[in-house]
Structures are given as C-alpha cells and as structure tokens.
Amino acid sequence: xxxxxxxxxxxxxxxxxxxxxxQHEAIVRPSLSFWKDAMNRLVKNKVAMLGLSIIVLTxxxxxxxxxxxxxxxxxxxxxxxxxxxxxxxxxxxDTLGRDLWARIWMGARVSLAVGIIGAIIPSLLGMVIGGISxxxxxKTDMIIMRITDIGMCVPQLIYVILIMxxxxxxxxxxxxxxxxxxxxxAARNIRGLVLQLKEREFVLASRALGASSWRLIFKHLIxxxxxxxxxxxxxxxxxxxxxxxxxxxxxxxxxxxxxxxxQLVNSGISVFQIYPSQLFIPxxxxxxxxxxxxxxxxxxxxxxxxxxxx
Numbered sequence: 001x002x003x004x005x006x007x008x009x010x011x012x013x014x015x016x017x018x019x020x021x022x023q024h025e026a027i028v029r030p031s032l033s034f035w036k037d038a039m040n041r042l043v044k045n046k047v048a049m050l051g052l053s054i055i056v057l058t059x060x061x062x063x064x065x066x067x068x069x070x071x072x073x074x075x076x077x078x079x080x081x082x083x084x085x086x087x088x089x090x091x092x093x094d095t096l097g098r099d100l101w102a103r104i105w106m107g108a109r110v111s112l113a114v115g116i117i118g119a120i121i122p123s124l125l126g127m128v129i130g131g132i133s134x135x136x137x138x139k140t141d142m143i144i145m146r147i148t149d150i151g152m153c154v155p156q157l158i159y160v161i162l163i164m165x166x167x168x169x170x171x172x173x174x175x176x177x178x179x180x181x182x183x184x185x186a187a188r189n190i191r192g193l194v195l196q197l198k199e200r201e202f203v204l205a206s207r208a209l210g211a212s213s214w215r216l217i218f219k220h221l222i223x224x225x226x227x228x229x230x231x232x233x234x235x236x237x238x239x240x241x242x243x244x245x246x247x248x249x250x251x252x253x254x255x256x257x258x259x260x261x262x263q264l265v266n267s268g269i270s271v272f273q274i275y276p277s278q279l280f281i282p283x284x285x286x287x288x289x290x291x292x293x294x295x296x297x298x299x300x301x302x303x304x305x306x307x308x309x310x
Contacts, residue, residue, distance in 0.1 A: 038227070038303040048299020054292040058285075062112055065105025073106040074098065074257040082275050091281055094267060104282060107259035112289075114171050114260075115241035118178035123233040125179065126186025131222045133187065134194030135213065145191070148184045156181050160243060164252045174244055174253060182240075186232060193225045227304040234297035238290035245286055261286050 042048055066073060069090070077097030085092050091100035133144040151159075163177035194217075197203060203220055211219070241261075247253030248262030249269075256263065261282045268279030 042299055042303035045299040045302065048296050048303075051292040051295030051299065054288060055296060058108060058289055058292075059112060062105055062108035065108070066102045069099055069101050071099035071102050073102040073259050075102075082271065082278075085277065092275070092277060094278060095271060100264075100278065100281070103259040103264060104261070104285065107254075107261045107264055107282065108285070110171055110254055110258065110260040111241055111244055111262070111286075114174050114178075114244045115237045118175045118182070118240040118244070119233055119236035121175065121179040122182030123186045123229060123236060126183035126188075127190050127222055127225070127229055129183060130187035130190030130192075131194050131217045131225075134191040135198055135217050135221060137195075141191070144187070148187055151181075151184050157243060157246070160247065161252065164247060169252055169255050170258075171254065174247065178240055178243070182236065186229065186236075189228060189232060190222070190225050193228060194221050197221050197224055231297060231301045231304060234293060234300055238293040241286065241290060241293075 071089075075098060077093070079097065080089075080093055081095055081097045083089050083093040083097075089099050089101065091104060094100055094103070129144060133141045159181040160174075160177040163180060164173055167173040167176065198216075198221060203216060206216055206220055244253055244260060245262030245265065248255075248260050249266045251266065254260035254263045256267075264282035265279060265286070268275075268282065272279045
C-alpha cells in the first residue's frame with residue numbers, strides 16, 4: 001500500500017512538473033504579428049505561390065523577353081509574313097512579317113503596366129475618399145456616398161469607353177479612365193471598415209490625446225484597412241488587364257504599331273482559321289495571367305482572414 005501511494009504521488013508530481021513546463025513554453029513562445037502570421041500562411045498556400053510564381057515569371061519575361069531576339073517588335077519583313085514557329089522566330093511572324101515573340105513580350109509590358117497601375121491608382125483614391133467619408137460622416141458621408149451610388153449605376157466599362165473616345169487611344173488614356181471610374185467600389189469598402197474602426201478604443205484614446213482628424217484617418221484608420229485593400233487591389237488587376245484587352249480588341253485601346261495582348265488578339269482573329277497560333281498564344285497568356293492573379297488574390301484573402309489566424 002505504501003509503495004502504491006508513493007507511486008501515485010510521484011506520478012502526480014511528474015504530471016504537475018510537465019504541466020508547468022508546458023505553461024512555461026507557452027509563455028516564452030514568441031508571438032507573431034498579424035502581418036507575419038499572414039505571410040507565413042500565404043507561403044504555405046501552394047496554389048497562391050504557384051500563381052505568384054507565374055506572375056513574377058511573366059513580369060521578368062516582359063522585361064527581358066524583347067531583348068532575347070534580334071528582331072524589333074515593330075520591324076516589318078514582307079518577304080517573311082505569317083511564318084510558322086521556328087528556331088529563328090520562336091512564335092512565328094504576323095501578317096506584316098513582324099516577330100511575334102518580340103511583339104508578345106512588348107505587349108506584356110503594356111498590358112501589365114495598364115493592369116497594375118490601373119488597379120493601384122483607383123484603389124488608393126478609393127482608400128482616401130472612403131476614409132474621409134467614413135470618419136467625418138454626416139453630410140460629407142451622404143454627399144460622397146450619393147455620388148458613388150449614382151456613379152455605380154452605370155457599368156464601369158461604359159465610362160471607360162466614353163473616356164477613351166474623348167481622350168484617344170494609348171496606355172495613358174486607359175490608365176486615366178480606370179483612375180476616374182474605378183475608385184467607387186474601393187471607396188465603399190473602405191468607408192464601411194472605417195465606420196467600424198472609428199469607435200474602437202485605440203481611436204478614442206488617440207482622439208482624447210489630441211490627435212487631429214487627418215492624423216486619425218491616415219495614421220490609425222486607413223492602415224488598419226490595408227489588408228482588405230491589398231486583396232481587393234490584387235483582384236482588380238486581372239479586371240484591368242481584361243478591360244485593356246477588350247478595349248484593344250474592339251479598336252479603341254492600344255493601336256499599331258504599339259503592341260498589347262488585346263491588340264495581338266485583335267490581329268490574330270482575322271487569320272484565325274489559317275494561322276491559329278497568332279490568336280491562341282496571346283489569348284492563352286491573357287487567360288494565364290488573369291488566373292494567376294485570381295489564385296494569388298484568393299491566397300491573400302485566406303491569409304488575411306482573422307478567422308483562420310493561428
């Protein structure tokens with residue numbers, strides 16, 4: 001009996017020591033910030049990393065691709081029109097004898113620049129406008145939101161087409177059209193988040209310490225909406241790329257001799273039945289880059305979701 005009781009007491013003592021050690025480990029374990037934890041989960045998302053790898057590879061090829069061939073993207077050769085894929089012309093030539101490899105990667109520069117810049121600028125504008133609307137509220141909020149509601153009654157593509165008709169074709173008019181019309185959705189999202197955040201304790205404490213309204217907006221409120229803004233910005237990039245391709249396809253976007261993926265699709269559709277590669281290659285690249293941005297955006301959304309935080 002004595003040996004049994006001694007064994008039980010020793011076992012209890014051992015369990016108590018193990019629990020104490022576990023509690024000590026839990027206390028000394030380094031804590032992860034929100035951003036670091038989100039990045040760790042993003043890196044573990046293989047699908048999102050695949051999308052990011054394709055995006056990075058496409059950007060690298062857009063930078064170095066035109067320099068890998070001795071032909072210029074606007075150099076014509078009427079003696080070698082519609083040449084097939086070969087060791088000389090890796091993607092063949094078009095109806096004017098221009099090297100399609102050089103034109104596709106030069107077009108990637110235009111399409112990616114329009115897509116990325118055309119998504120970042122309206123997102124930043126929407127962030128500022130939505131932050132001001134949500135924080136000040138009252139008449140300011142009512143005026144801004146009513147303007148936004150009226151503007152969102154008409155599809156964005158119609159605004160973009162009208163602006164393109166007025167300002168002309170080219171990358172800068174397309175980016176300007178996106179900047180003037182794409183901020184409304186971001187403004188509504190940021191405004192809703194600011195309405196929730198402005199009554200939080202850290203905002204009330206900063207206000208009690210004498211922080212100005214603009215400092216509260218740009219120092220405390222807007223930085224706390226960056227995770228949502230980054231996700232929406234990532235999702236807006238493929239839409240901007242598609243809009244550019246669509247505008248170039250219908251003839252009011254990028255025009256020759258300048259190249260873009262949409263303009264190449266427009267050129268390839270006329271010879272599709274005879275030379276299908278001139279259509280399939282730029283169309284496949286548009287589809288691939290849009291899919292990659294969507295996969296990466298989904299991964300960012302999951303990484304920034306507080307319900308999935310470890």
